[in-house]
Amino acid sequence: MPNETHKDDNLLEIKDLHVQYNTDDAVVYAVNGLNLSLKKGEKLGLVGETGAGKTTLALSILQLLPKKVGQIASGSIMYDGEELLGKPDSYMLGLRGRRISMIFQDPMTSLNPTKTVGEQVYEVLHLHFPNLSKEQKQEKVDRMLQLVGIPASRKGEYPHQFSGGMKQRIVIAMALIAEPELLLADEPTTALDVTIQAQILELMRRLKDEFNSAVVLITHDLGVVAEFCDNVSVIYAGRVVEHGTVEQIFASEEKHPYTAGLINCIPDLTRDEKRLKPIPGHMADPRHITTGCCFADRCPHCMEKCRTTPPAMHEKDGHLILCHLYDTTKEAE
Ligand code: SF4
Secondary structure (H helix, E strand, O other), rough: OOOOOOOOEEEEEEEEEEEEEEOOOEEEEEEEEEEEEOOOEEEEEEEOOOOOOOOHHHHHHHOOOOOOOEEEEEEEEEOOOOOOOOOOHHHHHHOOOOOOOEEOOOOHEEEOOOOOOOHHHHHHHHHOOOOOOOOHHHHHHHHHHOOOOOOOHHOOHHHOOOOOOHHHHHHHHHHHHOOOOEEEEEEOHHHHOHHHHHHHHHHHHHHHHHHHOOEEEOOOOHHHHHHOOEEEEEOOOOOOEEEEEEEHHHHOOOOHHHHHHHHOOOOOOEEEEEOOOOOOOOOOOOOOOOOOOHHHOOOOOOOOOHHHHOOOOEEEEEEEOOHHHHHHHHOOO
């Protein structure tokens, strides 16, 4: 049950989160002091390249980090006014799937090839609402399948009988059947072609409106975020380096150099460009904590102090940028 006494309309509030993987060879610092908040019903895009810490963050919220290796070193994850860190497995089991659901990039991660799709959606509903009658559950399953565009007449079929896009729709049906307050969607359209991708985004938008779930859309693709989200957090080396509304991120002249690089990677069909401009270099080595700015090695604007001093977060009208370029603006205010 939601915490009725919690008046703040932040559904999720993450503060100074540090997550690491303790491998035999080294400690990998995956999330490094990350802050993030999400309101009820909000659609937030979490954008960054592979290895930025996006999926680790989602797994940390659900406490599904790989056992023994993955460790939340410090910080706070408040969900609807309750601190999740330190909660027992029994509490998290009640939360996962019922109040917070996750969709993974590869639908086969979530689908069981030996069970019909109808059985699989039914099982999720039964797990969270065992007291509904069998007829009520069947009715809800049929309706949910129909909502995601799968005819209920196909519920007796197995996952392999569906295309990739259809499988992802079934996964979405499973994720939403319990009407969660928060949906974590990890690259839900990456494996799909562009037409199906647009259909799945439209479907998520309609379902979000129907259930008023908040959505965290994890993606490397800023174009997808522009289509779907209200707000965007750009993540680099396990930190939020920029946060703002979609408009602030795309239209503001002030940008984090990393965000500017990501925007340059979006194909612009109105310009006759032969090649996209990828961001040169590689993500900072997560086995080492940088002393200065984590983007310094790849930044075209890197200054001397960027190598030695971590930048502070610059804020203007709720638009946050973690970069020394804006220090002077801040000082002048
Ligand atoms: Fe580039 Fe310096 Fe800003 Fe980092 S702090 S993004 S290196 S200008």
